[in-house]
Amino acid sequence: MAFSPLVDELVESLRCLPGVGQKTAQRMAFHLLERGRGGGERLATALQGAMSGVRRCNSCQNFADTEICNLCADEKRRTGTLCVVESPSDLLAIEQAGYYDGSYFVLMGHLSPIDGIGPQEIGIEQLLKRVRGEGVTELILATNPTVEGEATAHYIADRLEGQNVLITRLAHGIPVGGELGYVDGFTLSHAFRGRKPLAD
Amino acid sequence: MAFSPLVDELVESLRCLPGVGQKTAQRMAFHLLERGRGGGERLATALQGAMSGVRRCNSCQNFADTEICNLCADEKRRTGTLCVVESPSDLLAIEQAGYYDGSYFVLMGHLSPIDGIGPQEIGIEQLLKRVRGEGVTELILATNPTVEGEATAHYIADRLEGQNVLITRLAHGIPVGGELGYVDGFTLSHAFRGRKPLAD
Ligand SMILES: [Zn+2]
Ligand SMILES: [Zn+2]
Numbered sequence: 001m002a003f004s005p006l007v008d009e010l011v012e013s014l015r016c017l018p019g020v021g022q023k024t025a026q027r028m029a030f031h032l033l034e035r036g037r038g039g040g041e042r043l044a045t046a047l048q049g050a051m052s053g054v055r056r057c058n059s060c061q062n063f064a065d066t067e068i069c070n071l072c073a074d075e076k077r078r079t080g081t082l083c084v085v086e087s088p089s090d091l092l093a094i095e096q097a098g099y100y101d102g103s104y105f106v107l108m109g110h111l112s113p114i115d116g117i118g119p120q121e122i123g124i125e126q127l128l129k130r131v132r133g134e135g136v137t138e139l140i141l142a143t144n145p146t147v148e149g150e151a152t153a154h155y156i157a158d159r160l161e162g163q164n165v166l167i168t169r170l171a172h173g174i175p176v177g178g179e180l181g182y183v184d185g186f187t188l189s190h191a192f193r194g195r196k197p198l199a200d
Numbered sequence: 201m202a203f204s205p206l207v208d209e210l211v212e213s214l215r216c217l218p219g220v221g222q223k224t225a226q227r228m229a230f231h232l233l234e235r236g237r238g239g240g241e242r243l244a245t246a247l248q249g250a251m252s253g254v255r256r257c258n259s260c261q262n263f264a265d266t267e268i269c270n271l272c273a274d275e276k277r278r279t280g281t282l283c284v285v286e287s288p289s290d291l292l293a294i295e296q297a298g299y300y301d302g303s304y305f306v307l308m309g310h311l312s313p314i315d316g317i318g319p320q321e322i323g324i325e326q327l328l329k330r331v332r333g334e335g336v337t338e339l340i341l342a343t344n345p346t347v348e349g350e351a352t353a354h355y356i357a358d359r360l361e362g363q364n365v366l367i368t369r370l371a372h373g374i375p376v377g378g379e380l381g382y383v384d385g386f387t388l389s390h391a392f393r394g395r396k397p398l399a400d
Binding site: 003004005006007009010012013014016017018019024026027028029030031032033034036037039040041042043044045046047048049050051052053054062063064065066069070087088089092108 | 203204205206207209210212213214216217218219224226227228229230231232233234236237239240241242243244245246247248249250251252253254262263264265266269270287288289292308381
């Protein structure tokens with residue numbers, strides 16, 4: 001590059017962000033240097049704080065600043081229901097939907113034997129301990145509807161066989177507002193199997 | 201948001217980057233926290249260094265760590281030819297094309313009376329001083345082929361009327377209305393070879 005070491009290093013470092021290639025990193029660096037130095041300084045401080053300060057909640061494995069995250073510490077959340085998700089962004093999507101008011105457990109991934117990711121690596125043992133020890137009455141397995149997500153859900157269900165816990169999975173169907181012609185066959189078949197009387 | 205103050209602040213700060221909205225900022229923050237803490241720490245350091253350390257070159261106004269930038273300090277560059285660009289990314293695109301071997305002057309914008317941006321604001325007075333004082337024989341006005349870029353080029357040419365300087369403009373080949381920073385190297389090299397006097 002034709003620039004100074006400081007600019008070069010900034011461009012290189014920006015490429016650690018997902019979806020950011022050389023051109024985009026350059027554009028970001030120039031934007032910050034030309035018109036956004038305040039924002040750049042704020043981002044530097046936020047990165048430093050988050051990279052060193054953010055840990056996993058001891059109870060649900062979600063990102064937290066403290067030993068127990070805000071959600072787990074919130075006594076208004078029904079603790080008898082536990083929703084298992086693969087990632088913090090899945091948890092966030094559910095929170096933004098605004099319907100669910102129970103507790104969570106964030107797996108931070110899914111089972112993937114080929115990559116050496118077993119039950120221990122994603123915290124399934126800790127999840128089972130919580131289910132058995134905290135009187136959980138319903139466990140919603142909201143892992144992704146992918147091969148790995150399904151396998152992870154089934155593994156957890158198998159490990160809880162014989163326990164007095166209702167295990168559920170989110171309903172498959174046509175997305176609200178979606179067009180039928182664009183929905184894939186598997187989803188459509190699920191939607192047919194799960195069809196309900198128009199009464200309710 | 202459902203997360204910790206540190207995560208929230210990281211997401212908010214990432215939105216200072218151009219083209220990054222709420223969803224993308226979340227995805228970036230989660231990526232860094234889950235799989236890229238080393239990269240995030242490196243980016244924090246790079247941002248801090250660049251935001252406080254990068255200045256303008258005293259000679260060409262380009263970004264530099266030092267009083268005089270690497271390009272201006274390079275004695276292999278022909279100093280009789282001076283290429284005027286609107287931004288560091290334009291300079292970078294020209295450097296990456298690999299054809300031009302003269303000096304530069306980076307305006308950091310274009311004339312825009314409506315926004316209060318006159319000759320003083322983008323360094324035209326300093327440019328004129330350099331042209332008159334350093335024995336520049338050719339001045340290539342490589343401002344963008346937009347209304348503002350053309351107006352800026354003509355303003356500079358007018359101010360140098362009567363001076364013994366060949367004033368040129370890059371050849372057509374650059375898409376009209378396009379931005380210089382996005383033009384490929386071949387087109388840019390052709391444009392340099394086909395540059396013509398500003399006959400107006
Ligand atoms: Zn928690
Ligand atoms: Zn310079």
